Amino acid sequence: xxxxxxxxxxxxxxxxxxxxxxxxxxxxxxxxxxxxxxxxxxxxxxxxxxxxxxxxxxxxxxxxxxxxxxxxxxxxxxxxxxxxxxxxxxxxxxxxxxxxxxxxxxxxxxxxxxxxxxxxxxxxxxxxxxxxxxxxxxxxxxxxxxxxxxxxxxxxxxxxxxxxxxxxxxxxxxxxxxxxxxxxxxxxxxxxxxxxxxxxxxxxxxxxxxxxxxxxxxxxxxxxxxxxxxxxxxxxxxxxxxxxxxxxxxxxxxxxxxxxxxxxxxxxxxxxxxxxxxxxxxxxxxxxxxxxxxxxxxxxxxxxxxxxxxxxxxxxxxxxxxxxxxxxxxxxxxxxxxxxxxxxxxxxxxxxxxxxxxxxxxxxxxxxxxxxxxxxxxxxxxxx
Amino acid sequence: xxxxxxxxxxxxxxxxxxxxxxxxxxxxxxxxxxxxxxxxxxxxxxxxxxxxxxxxxxxxxxxxxxxxxxxxxxxxxxxxxxxxxxxxxxxxxxxxxxxxxxxxxxxxxxxxxxxxxxxxxxxxxxxxxxxxxxxxxxxxxxxxxxxxxxxxxxxxxxxxxxxxxxxxxxxxxxxxxxxxxxxxxxxxxxxxxxxxxxxxxxxxxxxxxxxxxxxxxxxxxxxxxxxxxxxxxxxxxxxxxxxxxxxxxxxxxxxxxxxxxxxxxxxxxxxxxxxxxxxxxxxxxxxxxxxxxxxxxxxxxxxxxxxxxxxxxxxxxxxxxxxxxxxxxxxxxxxxxxxxxxxxxxxxxxxxxxxxxxxxxxxxxxxxxxxxxxxxxxxxxxxx
Numbered sequence: 001x002x003x004x005x006x007x008x009x010x011x012x013x014x015x016x017x018x019x020x021x022x023x024x025x026x027x028x029x030x031x032x033x034x035x036x037x038x039x040x041x042x043x044x045x046x047x048x049x050x051x052x053x054x055x056x057x058x059x060x061x062x063x064x065x066x067x068x069x070x071x072x073x074x075x076x077x078x079x080x081x082x083x084x085x086x087x088x089x090x091x092x093x094x095x096x097x098x099x100x101x102x103x104x105x106x107x108x109x110x111x112x113x114x115x116x117x118x119x120x121x122x123x124x125x126x127x128x129x130x131x132x133x134x135x136x137x138x139x140x141x142x143x144x145x146x147x148x149x150x151x152x153x154x155x156x157x158x159x160x161x162x163x164x165x166x167x168x169x170x171x172x173x174x175x176x177x178x179x180x181x182x183x184x185x186x187x188x189x190x191x192x193x194x195x196x197x198x199x200x201x202x203x204x205x206x207x208x209x210x211x212x213x214x215x216x217x218x219x220x221x222x223x224x225x226x227x228x229x230x231x232x233x234x235x236x237x238x239x240x241x242x243x244x245x246x247x248x249x250x251x252x253x254x255x256x257x258x259x260x261x262x263x264x265x266x267x268x269x270x271x272x273x274x275x276x277x278x279x280x281x282x283x284x285x286x287x288x289x290x291x292x293x294x295x296x297x298x299x300x301x302x303x304x305x306x307x308x309x310x311x312x313x314x315x316x317x318x319x320x321x322x323x324x325x326x327x328x329x330x331x332x333x334x335x336x337x338x339x340x341x342x343x344x345x346x347x348x349x350x351x352x353x354x355x356x357x358x359x360x361x362x363x364x365x366x367x368x369x370x371x372x373x374x375x376x377x378x379x380x381x382x383x384x
Numbered sequence: 385x386x387x388x389x390x391x392x393x394x395x396x397x398x399x400x401x402x403x404x405x406x407x408x409x410x411x412x413x414x415x416x417x418x419x420x421x422x423x424x425x426x427x428x429x430x431x432x433x434x435x436x437x438x439x440x441x442x443x444x445x446x447x448x449x450x451x452x453x454x455x456x457x458x459x460x461x462x463x464x465x466x467x468x469x470x471x472x473x474x475x476x477x478x479x480x481x482x483x484x485x486x487x488x489x490x491x492x493x494x495x496x497x498x499x500x501x502x503x504x505x506x507x508x509x510x511x512x513x514x515x516x517x518x519x520x521x522x523x524x525x526x527x528x529x530x531x532x533x534x535x536x537x538x539x540x541x542x543x544x545x546x547x548x549x550x551x552x553x554x555x556x557x558x559x560x561x562x563x564x565x566x567x568x569x570x571x572x573x574x575x576x577x578x579x580x581x582x583x584x585x586x587x588x589x590x591x592x593x594x595x596x597x598x599x600x601x602x603x604x605x606x607x608x609x610x611x612x613x614x615x616x617x618x619x620x621x622x623x624x625x626x627x628x629x630x631x632x633x634x635x636x637x638x639x640x641x642x643x644x645x646x647x648x649x650x651x652x653x654x655x656x657x658x659x660x661x662x663x664x665x666x667x668x669x670x671x672x673x674x675x676x677x678x679x680x681x682x683x684x685x686x687x688x689x690x691x692x693x694x695x696x697x698x699x700x701x702x703x704x705x706x707x708x709x710x711x712x713x714x715x716x717x718x719x720x721x722x723x724x725x726x727x728x729x730x731x732x733x734x735x736x737x738x739x740x741x742x743x744x745x746x747x748x749x750x751x752x753x754x755x756x757x758x759x760x761x762x763x764x765x766x767x768x
Contacts, residue, residue, distance in 0.1 A: 031641035131641035191625040191649040195617045198650045199610060201643060202657075206606040208592055222590040226583060230614065233579045238712070241575040247680060255678055257415040257515040259585060259670060263677070265575040266582045273586075286643060293647070294639055296631060325709070328622070 007087045008079065009045040009094050012070035014110060016041055017147050027105075027139055033130040037119065040144050041066045041110025042102035045086055046094035048150070053382040055150045056092055056375070057141070058082065058101040059158030059165040061360075062231070062288055063280055065109035068101035069094070084364040091368040096379070097154065102144055104137045104165075106288050108281035111140070114213065115281050126283055127213035134161070134295040138168045145176065152176050154382055155375055159183035159360035160327065161288070164295045167335070170312050171297060179315040179378045181371060184324050184360040186331040187305050187338075188296035193326060196234055197289040200227030204282050213283050224282040225273030227289075232272045237323040237356030241265060305338040315345040317374045319367070321359035322352045347374065391471045392463065393429040393478050396454035398494060400425055401531050411489075411523055417514040421503065424528050425450045425494025426486035429470055430478035432534070437766045439534045440476055440759070441525070442466065442485040443542030443549040445744075446615070446672055447664055449493035452485035453478070468748040475752040480763070481538065486528055488521045488549075490672050492665035495524070498597065499665050510597035510667055518545070518679040522552045529560065536560050538766055539759055543567035543744035544711065545672070548679050551719070554696050555681060563699040563762045565755060568708050568744040570715040571689050571722075572680035577710060580618055581673040584611030588666050597667050608666040609657030611673075616656050621707040621740030625649060689722040699729040701758045703751070705743035706736045731758065 020026045020036030027035040043066045048055055058068055060081065069086035071079055080101075086092040092099050103111035106129070114129035121128070145153070156177055158166040163185025170180045189197075204210055207223030236244075245265040249255070252262065261267040301307035316339050320332035329350045336348040351366055353359040360367070404410045404420030411419040427450045432439055442452055444465065453470035455463055464485075470476040476483050487495035490513070498513035505512070529537070540561055542550040547569025554564045573581075588594055591607030620628075629649040633639070636646065645651040685691035700723050704716035713734045720732040735750055737743040744751070 031639075131639075131643075188631060190622055191629045191631060191647065192617060192620075192622045194631070194647050195613075195625065195649050195653055198645075198647075198653055199613050199617070202606075202610050202613065203587055205643065206591070206610065222586075226586050226590065226610070229579075229583050229586065233576065233583070236576075238574055238576045238709070241579065245575045247572060247575060247578070255415075255515075259515075259589065259674060261582075263575065263578050263582075265579050269579055269582055290643060325622075 007089050008083065009070040009087050011073065012043055012045065012067070012080070014041055014043055014066055016110065017144055019143055019147075027136065027143075029130050029136045030133040031130050035105070035112065035130060038105060038112045038140060038143075039110065039116070040102050040105070040140055042100060042144060043067060043069075043080075045069050045099040046097050048098040048148075051383075052150055053152070053154060054096060054379065055098045055100065055148075055153050057145070057153045057156045058086070058092070058099060059156070059162030060101060060104070061158070061160035061162050062292065063276070064162070065107065066101050066103040066111075067109070069099070082361070085368065085371070091371040092157075092375070093372070097375070100144070100148065102141055104288065105140045106132045106137070106284060106291060108284035113281070114283035114287055129283070129287060131290055132287060133291050134164045134168050135172065137165055137291065138172055141165070141169075142173060142176070152178055155179045155181055155378055157181040157183070158185070160185060160357065161292055164292065167297055168295075170314050170316075171308055174311050174313045177314045178382060179317070179374070181317045181319070181374065182332075182335065183319045183367075184321055184327055184357055186327040187308070187335050188298065189292055189327070190331070193234075194293050196230060197293055200230050201286050201289060203227050203230070204286060210282060215282070219277070219282045221277040224277050224280065224285060227285060228276040228280075229269040229273040232269060234326045235356060235358045237325065237354055239323055239354040240356055243354065305334060306341045309338050309342045309344070312339070312342060312344060315378065317347045317371070319348075319360075319370065320350045321355065321357070321363070322350060323354050324357045324359060326357040391473050392467065393454040393471050395457065396427055396429065396451070396464070398425055398427055398450055400494065401528055403527055403531075411520065411527075413514050413520045414517040415514050419489070419496065419514060422489060422496045422524060422527075423494065423500070424486050424489070424496075424524055426484060426528060427451060427453075427464075429453050429483040430481050432482040432532075435767075436534055437536070437538060438480060438763065439482045439484065439532075439537050441529070441537045441540045442470070442476070442483060443540070443546030444485065444488070445542070445544035445546050446676065447660070448546070449491065450485050450487040450495075451493070453483070466745070469752065469755070475755040476541075476759070477756070481759070484528070484532065486525055488672065489524045490516045490521070490668060490675060492668035497665070498667035498671055513667070513671060515674055516671060517675050518548045518552050519556065521549055521675065522556055525549070525553075526557060526560070536562055539563045539565055539762055541565040541567070542569070544569055544741065545676055548676065551681055552679075554698050554700075555692055558695050558697045561698045562766060563701070563758070565701045565703070565758065566716075566719065567703045567751070568705055568711055568741055570711040571692070571719050572682065573676055573711070574715070578677050580614060581677055584614050585670050585673060587611050587614070588670060594666060599666070603661070603666045605661040608661050608664065608669060611669060612660040612664075613653040613657040616653060618710045619740060619742040621709065621738055623707060623738045624740055627738065689718060690725045693722050693726045693728070696723070696726060696728060699762065701731045701755070703732075703744075703754065704734045705739065705741070705747070706734060707738050708741045708743060710741040
């Protein structure tokens with residue numbers, strides 16, 4: 001942590017909430033199985049007010065975790081993944097709001113997932129971990145809400161897979177949500193995205209070091225790295241890659257006429273892949289990407305998104321990015337249109353950006369302006 | 385071959401042209417090495433006329449080969465890869481034109497490539513095969529032209545990587561080319577495409593069965609299959625995948641809650657990957673995709689495509705497809721604009737299609753109309 005840093009929440013500590021120790025209050029999953037015990041790793045920033053109407057729930061994306069803001073130590077140089085948006089005076093103002101972020105189940109950063117102990121065997125679940133859904137993630141987070149003594153979130157917020165969780169909450173727990181901020185997301189991922197996820201998982205599962213998920217210290221690093229590099233291409237845009245790398249070579253004047261990383265973009269991807277395996281678990285990647293594949297808000301509503309939103313009560317702010325080709329603006333527009341068909345209060349903004357899907361982490365200035373206004377209005381409304 | 389098939393060139397035989405047996409006329413490659421001996425596998429359809437002004441050279445794409453039209457036997461049910469466009473009365477009318485298609489060097493379908501014998505060692509080249517370029521491919525094809533006794537092609541034609549070869553020819557052999565038909569191609573591939581190629585090659589080279597290229601009968605099938613599946617996503621479009629597969633499940637009513645191919649799109653990709661390994665060589669995939677990475681028509685012209693075209697004399701027909709995101713229309717427009725800056729005779733058509741990059745193989749009707757007109761005009765001009 002940079003001690004000069006004035007507008008950070010500062011040093012934070014991850015917290016744990018466990019339930020289902022005896023199976024009595026196990027999580028009933030969409031696949032039909034019951035998951036217990038369940039641990040949820042989470043962090044909070046700011047203070048819950050006496051009216052308990054200033055709580056904001058933030059959902060992370062595929063590779064994120066509960067550590068959304070602040071630092072784990074004075075020495076740490078790596079803040080939480082949404083440090084730019086969460087803190088005193090920031091869009092998610094920790095001086096005004098009580099902000100919660102939890103690691104999804106299936107994850108590898110503290111919450112129960114495939115690398116947790118299976119109580120039936122006393123060994124790691126690995127591939128015996130049940131296949132979970134975005135809905136299951138929401139169920140677990142709902143338990144956390146009860147535990148925290150919160151009846152209704154002022155706002156629930158997420159980008160990418162985090163946005164799916166936000167939409168799922170709006171549909172499944174309409175009375176617990178005042179407003180939703182859904183960023184760079186979709187109500188169901190396209191076959192193209194399913195296809196990319198498939199190829200990424202194939203890379204992991206075909207790596208001999210995967211060992212059907214029963215790897216030890218040495219996991220399927222090469223496969224996971226390939227999955228990550230592929231994912232990374234889909235998070236950027238043709239234009240941002242052209243601007244950032246072009247066809248520039250990496251430390252060479254002419255082609256090396258070999259298969260090593262000649263181009264800067266190759267070197268960049270290689271680095272992204274290598275650093276990812278140090279912080280993320282391969283089995284979690286399989287489970288979480290599968291949860292995204294399975295996400296279809298309209299699934300239990302005859303494929304009709306309008307119907308899916310029939311019980312929804314919250315206000316909405318839907319944000320997309322012009323160059324996001326993973327969850328393109330047309331998918332956000334479908335959500336907006338369906339919400340408006342239910343006469344809900346919907347703000348929509350398609351932000352002009354070259355940064356592709358990753359724009360939800362990069363377009364800090366415009367997101368800060370839009371979101372702080374929206375939340376301030378929501379808070380005024382909640383106090384009335 | 386379906387014997388009812390009236391407008392096929394019918395039974396065809398692949399031909400071989402070899403040169404450089406003693407190294408005296410070796411191919412001087414862009415990497416500085418010399419390649420010899422060189423074999424070029426090719427096919428011809430129709431007859432060269434006495435004026436030798438009716439010859440058309442067709443270039444194949446990454447996974448193509450010399451077998452562009454007709455059948456290898458009466459029993460065969462699989463025609464050449466551009467059967468829809470080549471034959472009596474078709475766009476490339478074998479009753480009127482002499483049509484040639486050759487397998488690129490570096491390939492695995494008869495022309496010299498990494499699985500050919502290295503004369504220095506008496507063993508397969510594998511990774512000792514020199515890294516070749518699109519320019520090197522053109523040099524080899526130029527030798528074939530001399531061998532065939534043709535001084536000038538009426539037209540040279542290619543889609544995707546085939547289009548790169550066509551552009552390369554126009555620049556390198558301006559006096560040997562009357563006209564160029566460049567379809568769904570680019571004058572240099574983008575960092576995004578380089579990135580996809582990188583990930584595909586990583587999948588191959590990280591497959592333990594690759595063995596640094598020294599595999600035997602059992603090659604890196606899993607890696608090659610992953611590379612192919614990934615490539616395939618880039619050949620389709622978001623829209624065509626939505627139309628073809630949607631989120632439909634494969635032979636199941638509900639999610640299987642597992643990691644097998646639940647979705648039709650997953651099943652399709654799996655099939656594409658599996659069938660590819662039966663017909664294509666992994667090392668060739670490495671070399672040919674690398675040649676595409678290295679392709680930059682402006683490389684020897686200060687990065688200026690206008691300059692690259694300064695010596696070009698041929699007429700052009702540039703065709704792109706609205707939903708092609710691998711080599712998007714803007715890249716074709718750059719080519720067209722640079723050619724027009726040189727006051728060349730250029731036709732351009734951006735065909736409205738949902739089929740993405742693969743449209744160059746699928747939009748047969750519109751391509752046939754456009755191309756047969758263009759070639760007829762070129763032929764009239766050649767006869768004048």
